[in-house]
Amino acid sequence: MINGESKIARLRWGMIGGGRTGQVGYKHRTGALRDGTYQLVCGAFDLDVERGREFGVNIGVASDRCYADYKELIAKETARPDGVEVVSIATPNFTHFEITKAFLEAGLHVICEKPLFFTVAECEEVRKIAEAKGLIVGVTYGFTGHPLVEQMAMMVKKGMLGDIRIVDLQYTHGFNAGDDTNASEAQKWRTNPKTSGPTFVLGDIGTHLYYLSEVVLPHLKIDKLLCDRKAFIPTREPLEDHATVLMHYDNGARGHLWVSSVDAGNMRSHRYRFVGSKASLEWTDSFPNQLSYEVQGEPVKILHHGMPYLEDETNAIDRMGALHTEGLGDSWANIYLWIAQAIDAKKRGDEAFLKTHRYPGIEAGTEGVRWLENCVRSADAGAVWVDFK
Ligand code: NAI
Structure with missing residues (x-):
């Protein structure tokens, strides 16, 4: 602790x-x-x-x-x-x-x-x-400093899910569902390729999904992906305010990810589901102190942060202890x-x-940018499958 x-x-x-x-x-x-x-x-x-x-x-x-x-x-x-x-x-x-x-x-x-x-x-x-x-x-x-993110990585490493088959990632909100007429400074630079870069939501929120999935599944690499991106508000083109990415991993697993800033009304932040041959894990940033562990044929177990049944590595980075709420500030404190x-x-x-x-570190930052480059290459060729490179 x-x-x-x-x-x-x-x-x-x-x-x-x-x-x-x-x-x-x-x-x-x-x-x-x-x-x-x-x-x-x-x-x-x-x-x-x-x-x-x-x-x-x-x-x-x-x-x-x-x-x-x-x-x-x-x-x-x-x-x-x-x-x-x-x-x-x-x-x-x-x-x-x-x-x-x-x-x-x-x-x-x-x-x-x-x-x-x-x-x-x-x-x-x-x-x-x-x-x-x-x-x-x-x-x-x-x-990625939340203790239960570490718990997911440890459970995958120990084989508690079996072989990983499905990776389901979502980070969507509706804060840009309207047009940019009265856009804030932060929104203006995000929707301009000169200041945002080659992507809007893929880079802004998709990179969080991608890095967290890398932390939980460090042994899986993407073989190829297909990205479909769209600007529902046309003034944001050529950038996207919505995207779907399909991924094939080198162990045969399938991944799907969606990011959006036009998911009107959605206040659920981001969500991760890792499905293996024996069991699944589901975690969301909205309730970071709980992890759903679902073994096929058994009642669902909700694991709580700070509890002795968690891995030693998980509890080593806990700050508040069981029953006491941890949040984003605690996660950032661990990262720092x-x-x-x-x-x-x-x-x-x-x-x-x-x-x-x-x-x-620099590897994580680089891999995020590499993933974005592959997404853009796929999307701009008409949402086609591309080998990940
Ligand atoms: P923002 O537009 O709200 O704020 C930018 C700040 O930087 C302002 O205080 C502005 O005056 C200042 N600034 C701009 N250019 C500067 C310069 N050359 N020298 C000194 N100050 C300068 O932007 P926001 O949303 O805070 O995003 C900043 C960065 O943080 C972006 O790269 C964004 O992707 C990232 N971000 C990351 C988050 C995370 O969870 N890790 C969450 C939100 C943003």
């Missing part, structure tokens, strides 16, 4: 974006600041410089360390003996590559939002820089802790630890 005791040196941490109006910034701070593993020392929080400075001061950052932009932050912080060591990038997608590269080149670790970049080639370029510099790139797939542990191991040169340590 995690109780906030930190066994690694506190990291000096900064943020790019995630300011007063940013949607995701507080999730980063909730995760990073939970265990005292990170200390927020600086930031370039906002495109609006004065608003960003005022915001930074209000959350406890010294005014002279709230910078106008990431370039000033790099210049000033790398000149300080107590300068920042790691930054989180919580800005729109089109800025991720440029900002990540600049920080790595300046010798700083990076934690970046998903979808990581626009292309696999960019991911590979960044991976080389990070390797050459001995730096970590973390990616905030924030839902795992990334801090990776940074600490990198600093100590402990490559053996890094080989077995689970955290969403």
Whole structure:
């Protein structure tokens, strides 16, 4: 069980974006600041410089360390003996590559939002820089720190489901069911290929589904996929506000995934069902403290977080204990802790630890972008089957 005791040196941490109006910034701070593993020392929080400075001061950052932009932050912080060591990038997608590269080149670790970049080639370029510099790139797939996600992975690993046959993934909501006439800033950049990248909902929410399925089923690889995407609001073309993806895995399993931001009225967030030859698991982010374990021919079992019947690995990352609700902030805290542990191991040169340590890093970010590239290749050829590459 995690109780906030930190066994690694506190990291000096900064943020790019995630300011007063940013949607995701507080999730980063909730995760990073939970265990005292990170200390927020600086930031370039906002495109609006004065608003960003005022915001930074209000959350406890010294005014002279709230910078106008990431370039000033790099210049000033790398000149300080107590300068920042790691930054989180919580800005729109089109800025991720440029900002990540600049920080790595300046010798700083990076934690970046998903979808990581626009292309696999960019991911590979960044991976080389990070390797050459001995730096970590973390990616905030924030839902995969829930203990019951670990439980699903352990149950699959122990063969409790039998052979995996069906992978059923859904992340849909209706927040973009209307047109974009009065779109927020966050909606405007998401529906423009110049700022969002080659996808809208596939990258925005589909990458969460894909990464979580990789965590639970690390032994399964996609052989081929078919993606059908559509913009129900035509001004969003060539991007999609809705997509369906069929996947064939290398063990013969079949996967289907749908993502949508026009699923009017749906407030159920995301849902995962993994079906094996003996049993199935179903978990949803709406009720993250419960996992449905369904053995063919037996009554359904609902497993609860924090209980002694769960795997040791599951309870090792529990924070609140049974009966007490855990939520997204706890999941993000685990993600940030795992990334801090990776940074600490990198600093100590402990490559053996890094080989077995689970955290969403550059590989996870790259695989998400690779999946998107394959989806777009299929969809734009008319929703045809393509070999996954
Ligand atoms: P947003 O549009 O709500 O906020 C962006 C923030 O970044 C604003 O504060 C803006 O002023 C600032 N900003 C933009 N460009 C900047 C720059 N060059 N330098 C400094 N600040 C800059 O966007 P939102 O929804 O917060 O998304 C940001 C990123 O987070 C996206 O990549 C998105 O895909 C990802 N995201 C991830 C989530 C997750 O669960 N991991 C959830 C929501 C978003």
